[in-house]
Amino acid sequence: MAEKLLKKGNEAIALAAIRYGADGYFGYPITPQSEVMETLMEEMPWETTGMVVLQAESETSSINMLYGGACCGKKVMTSSSSPGISLMCEGISYMAGAELPCLLVNVIRGGPGLGTIQPAQGDYFQAVKGGGHGDYKIIVLAPASVQEMYDFVGLGFELAFKYRIPAMILSDGAIGQMMEKVELRDPVRRLTDEEIAQKYGHWATVGKQAGRKGNIISSLSLAASEMEAINLRLQEKYRTIEKNEIRFEKLLCEDAEYMLVAFGSSSRICESTVEIARQKGIRLGLLRPVTLFPFPSPAIQEMLPQLKGIMSVELNSGQMVEDVRLAVNGAVPVEFYGRMGGSIFSPEEVFSAFAQKFNL
């Protein structure tokens, strides 16, 4: 039987990194996610799997270490929290431009600025719309449990390499810090240098192999026509990802007349709100986007014929609701309820907001 442990979300990320065969972790301490690197340093994976773990001098440096590591065809990752991710945005844009795979973890805290170390979801726009410059997207996964923190490390790497794109686990201080049972999956072996050279030698900087020119990894193309062609290719890749990789979960949606849309820790709270509504005889369901990019617009659209209204519930001022409204395109009323700055709503609070907005 698979081993089960009681772990914090952040610790689960670290254990998963080792067990999913990551080659390198580069990070800089910031609350509420410092346990990721602390756990890795305690585990000393360089002694077992050979994984490199390095504390960088800044998040600017961590992301550029990822850039270098990803150029090498290696499985590299970092974790941080909001202010640190802001520093990384230049590097993320470069990696998106150079089409490099990597795994980023943002354990969001309340902002703006230095903000608070309490959980929030205020970095939705930054993650989903691209915090850095230029027209780019990254894959964004929103875990709602410690188990998903663990599992999405594997999924994140898989998707990042499948599409050669940065993938981000967009979590928050609540999921990073809470403890739950987590089942450890069968370990995946790290690829050897020879395997990497064989698999990725046609693009990665593994050392120039006989019979080919030097590989060049760059996001630079001064000619407008070339740069436009690159952009068109990127956009095509994003459309493919939208077609293939949407993930979501539905709770009591079959007969629903109303629907909440919530991701991550908000969705956990909304599960209880749905229960409260059901006890009162209100047919409320919950749709939880698991991928924030690609956003599950088709899943929302499918629900429209049976719905009287939707409420997006977020720990921010209303960010994902914009994507919900784009999907709904005016077909039914879309309301929003949220708290900010590290304050968290209760299930009852969400229910009263919902009841009030829809006059129930």
Added chain:
Amino acid sequence: MDSNDIIKPENLVYSKSKVLTDTVMHYCPGCSHGVVHKLLAEVIGDMDIQDKTIGISPVGCAVFAYKYIDIDWQQAAHGRAPALATATKRLYPDKYVFAYQGDGDLASIGTAEIIHACNRGENIVVIFINNAIYGMTGGQMAPTTLLGMKTATTPYGRKSELNGYPLKITELIAQLEGTCYVTRQSVQNPGSVRKAKKAIRKAFENSAQKKGTSFVEIVASCNSNWKMPPVKANKWMEENMFPFYPLGDIKDR
């Protein structure tokens, strides 16, 4: 005897390095970047490590270094080459990894990255082209710009009250425990070119011996932005740059 009696394979003493591509360099005539590229290619060829060398190009005039030296390259964001080099070397400890950077890249926007990579003693080679100016963006003040020197952003000459002092980053780097070899060279005449090549070779050999970071500064000319013809620029460099940035090894252990 005419020249055709001399041009024979058995008399061949010099040829273009096979590691250099045939792409025509975009550098201004008289620029030091091209000479340093040639030396790098020669050292990589001489050591027979073309398949084991990974270069990191900067943001600056040398951004396109990857077009000229036929190895695997990563093109870094402005100032971040040492971070890329760090991860690359740690993930491939048996490869030769070098960062190629200008003075704006290394000593201004990337100060943190270079100091910490050197302080960790990453087993990498750093080639630092100090032309005392931002070449690529059109000749603005660099951290290494001399006092009194006119640039696009110091049109009346660099003044310490307004702009601070020229930064001797190489002396600073030499203070760090992680560096094993720190040297300052130039490439304005055949003698200096030979010395610079020796220094670059030694830096690459150090990295194989895992002795720590090797740092090779090249005091260079940017005749275009210094607004001088190449020969005059070299003379100006000898008279003005060398007294402030004296050539030679600063650290070797």
